[in-house]
Amino acid sequence: MSRHNKLSRVSALTTFTLFCLPACSARSIDIPRKICDTPVAQNLAAPLLKSTGKLSEWHTAGWGEKGRSVCIVSVDRSEALRLRFSWHTDTIDPMKYSSLDNSVTGLWEPRRIHRLAESATLGDNGSIATTHCAGKWNFTLALKVTRDRKIVHQRKAIENFMRAYMPATMKAVGCTHP
Template identity: 60%
Template sequence: MAQRLTEPLLRTTGKVSEWHTAGWGEKETNWCIVKAGKDESFRLKFAWHSDATDPMKSASPNKNVTGLWDPARMRLTDSAALGDDGAIATTHCQTKPNNHFTLTLKLTHKDGVPHLRQDVEQFMRAYMPATMKTVGCTPP
């Protein structure tokens, strides 16, 4: 990940490390956890599914896994939601057996809800298209 995009999301110092779920691409859902030092900074969720989803439903603040602080629609892909502490973007993706892909970014800072909407938006505008290319998303 580009340092200029991730650095504002880390909020702590220390060696940056990543952990990925096993079986990348073999499961419908995969995770990447990014830490700075011993502190978890954010999680990325990569999900392939057969139906269209509305990120605003998952972005609702009462959702404990993907809920976002003050979510609003964002123009990025087929549908996207942007909050102060993360974002969710979904798009058509011609992969088998599923034809939709969703990327979720959720900040996991322990010092309360960070208000990093601009930094989250910059990250997603660069990371989502790059991820789509990496996972082989092509428009149907």
């Protein structure tokens, strides 16, 4: 192969790379300003949704009413986050529901966390927080990161998200932060 042909191929590859990479690279998702109807800073949600593709939400029937409801955030039809919102009259210990043998909200390496709600736990793959609201009602929020079950040690990103998301959700549903 002549030197001219080699230079032409290198030049063509360089031109392709310069023009195609920005357009041909994987598209990143647009992080919403609200997750499950609650405003949250995009920089707090981004680490939990780290991926590419189209973002969507699915809510159970009765969304926003007292009782239990679920909101699932998906990226390209793959579940990334599962949030459970629960209104109840009894008080609960989030540590009981954080146990890994709890199939619904089991967390990896759960520990109690303070100054998030009246009672809260934090794990490597989620968090559960509960607090008293007006009258006889208590409110519990359980977050589970389900995007990639092999990825662990997201504790700091989950804590940062929950420290903003729980108070914002409590405000939206009419509870006051302790």
